[in-house]
Amino acid sequence: DQQVKQNSPSLSVQEGRISILNCDYTNSMFDYFLWYKKYPAEGPTFLISISSIKDKNEDGRFTVFLNKSAKHLSLHIVPSQPGDSAVYFCAASATGGSEKLVFGKGTKLTVNP
Amino acid sequence: DVKVTQSSRYLVKRTGEKVFLECVQDMDHENMFWYRQDPGLGLRLIYFSYDVKMKEKGDIPEGYSVSREKKERFSLILESASTNQTSMYLCASSSAGQGPPNSPLHFGNGTRLTVT
Numbered sequence: 001d002q003q004v005k006q007n008s009p010s011l012s013v014q015e016g017r018i019s020i021l022n023c024d025y026t027n028s029m030f031d032y033f034l035w036y037k038k039y040p041a042e043g044p045t046f047l048i049s050i051s052s053i054k055d056k057n058e059d060g061r062f063t064v065f066l067n068k069s070a071k072h073l074s075l076h077i078v079p080s081q082p083g084d085s086a087v088y089f090c091a092a093s094a095t096g097g098s099e100k101l102v103f104g105k106g107t108k109l110t111v112n113p
Numbered sequence: 114d115v116k117v118t119q120s121s122r123y124l125v126k127r128t129g130e131k132v133f134l135e136c137v138q139d140m141d142h143e144n145m146f147w148y149r150q151d152p153g154l155g156l157r158l159i160y161f162s163y164d165v166k167m168k169e170k171g172d173i174p175e176g177y178s179v180s181r182e183k184k185e186r187f188s189l190i191l192e193s194a195s196t197n198q199t200s201m202y203l204c205a206s207s208s209a210g211q212g213p214p215n216s217p218l219h220f221g222n223g224t225r226l227t228v229t
Contacts, residue, residue: 009153034217043117043203043220044156089156100146100171101218105155 006104023090136204143209145187
């Protein structure tokens with residue numbers, strides 16, 4: 001069963017607009033969430049994270065929102081830039097667990113100039 | 114800056130061959146992981162290791178084994194390669210004991226393996 005779900009395989013936005021990438025999870029033991037970005041032919045790179053004790057975390061143009069009751073998180077990119085075009089993976093972990101991350105299937109973001 | 118190096122970017126092997134994928138990290142990380150990435154399936158964990166000579170099965174260990182003889186090196190072994198193991202393989206490392214808040218996974222650039 002899929003514990004971390006990214007239901008949109010792709011998303012296309014115009015440069016300068018907001019990109020919103022969504023992620024849902026089913027395991028209530030997850031208490032830490034991360035977003036990774038992946039360019040073709042490169043490994044994923046860490047982008048931003050959020051602990052379950054928070055509902056929002058900002059880092060420059062990137063903001064992650066967490067809604068624990070809905071088991072939903074989202075990544076907002078404002079303003080979107082063509083260089084943001086990549087595959088974005090949502091990941092979750094349970095502290096006190098095995099320290100492994102469970103990843104979603106990814107959303108391919110395309111930012112059009 | 115953490116560097117995770119995978120020895121090959123591209124590999125082409127024949128069905129039935131024994132395949133070794135090598136990964137080295139230079140940050141003295143305790144944890145190391147092997148994932149495979151397939152279109153529409155995301156990143157799936159094959160095996161991971163918390164320490165030298167220790168290994169744990171991930172979500173899809175069938176057909177794979179691993180070796181961790183030294184802290185900095187984690188090898189993925191395909192005992193008898195099959196076409197359904199054609200994939201992008203990603204190695205990652207992290208510090209132990211601190212968990213993701215302080216030590217997110219650091220990935221290598223991947224090895225694209227084709228089994229014909």
